[in-house]
Amino acid sequence: MANYKGHIAGGAVFTGVYTLAMFYAPVERLAEYAHLLYDWQAMTAVFVIGMLFALFPDVDTNSKGQDLFYWIIFPLDLLLIYAGQFQAAAYLGLIAILPILTHHRGWTHSKWAMFVIPLPIIFVPYLYNDNVLPISLVYYGAAVTGYFSHLFLDGLIWKRFRIKN
Numbered sequence: 001m002a003n004y005k006g007h008i009a010g011g012a013v014f015t016g017v018y019t020l021a022m023f024y025a026p027v028e029r030l031a032e033y034a035h036l037l038y039d040w041q042a043m044t045a046v047f048v049i050g051m052l053f054a055l056f057p058d059v060d061t062n063s064k065g066q067d068l069f070y071w072i073i074f075p076l077d078l079l080l081i082y083a084g085q086f087q088a089a090a091y092l093g094l095i096a097i098l099p100i101l102t103h104h105r106g107w108t109h110s111k112w113a114m115f116v117i118p119l120p121i122i123f124v125p126y127l128y129n130d131n132v133l134p135i136s137l138v139y140y141g142a143a144v145t146g147y148f149s150h151l152f153l154d155g156l157i158w159k160r161f162r163i164k165n
Contacts, residue, residue, distance in 0.1 A: 004058065004065035007150050011054025014149035018142055019046050042135065046142045048072070053118065053146030057108040057154075060099035070096070091124055109156055118143035 022043065052072060058065040073096045080089035095117070099108045107113055121140045125132040151157050 004055065004063060004068065006153055007054050007058065007065060008051070008068075010149045010153045011051045011146050014145050014152075015047055015050025015054065015142060018050060018145040019043055022046060022138060042138075046138060049121075049139050050142040050146035050149075053143040054149045056099065056117070056147060057113075057150045059096070060102055060106065060108050088124075091120055095120060109151065109154065111151065111156070114144055114147040114151060118147065 052069060055065045055069045059069050060066075073092065077089050077092050077096075080086075080092065098117070102108070108117075118140050121143055122133070122136045125136050148157065
């Protein structure tokens with residue numbers, strides 16, 4: 001089981017590879033359609049989303065990972081409120097508090113959560129504007145990649161690979 005530093009490093013590697021793949025992999029047409037190829041802000045968002053979801057499974061316990069997660073979420077939520085994106089701020093806050101409602105290494109460390117928890121990244125924007133689907137898919141992929149890195153480093157994907165504290 002990795003500590004928060006291990007999850008940050010692992011999340012950076014996995015998400016960094018995913019971010020680069022948006023430029024060079026066969027998904028280039030999707031990235032082009034999502035206006036990612038030359039948009040450094042969108043690519044920064046891809047990386048930040050991946051990193052947040054690399055920490056997300058451990059937000060259910062009082063830890064440095066939890067502190068870091070909420071110190072990133074809080075200013076993001078303030079920026080959304082400042083920009084008048086009240087619904088997005090509400091959804092972000094709702095998703096951010098979900099892990100605190102349960103015990104550590106419960107549902108947040110399950111394989112199904114890796115795919116289900118990030119789903120609002122696709123569905124919520126699509127409800128309001130179907131043109132955002134390509135960028136939503138890219139962001140969803142970043143979230144799943146970050147989440148996967150966490151479960152992988154905890155040995156929950158492949159039992160032979162487990163980072164110890």
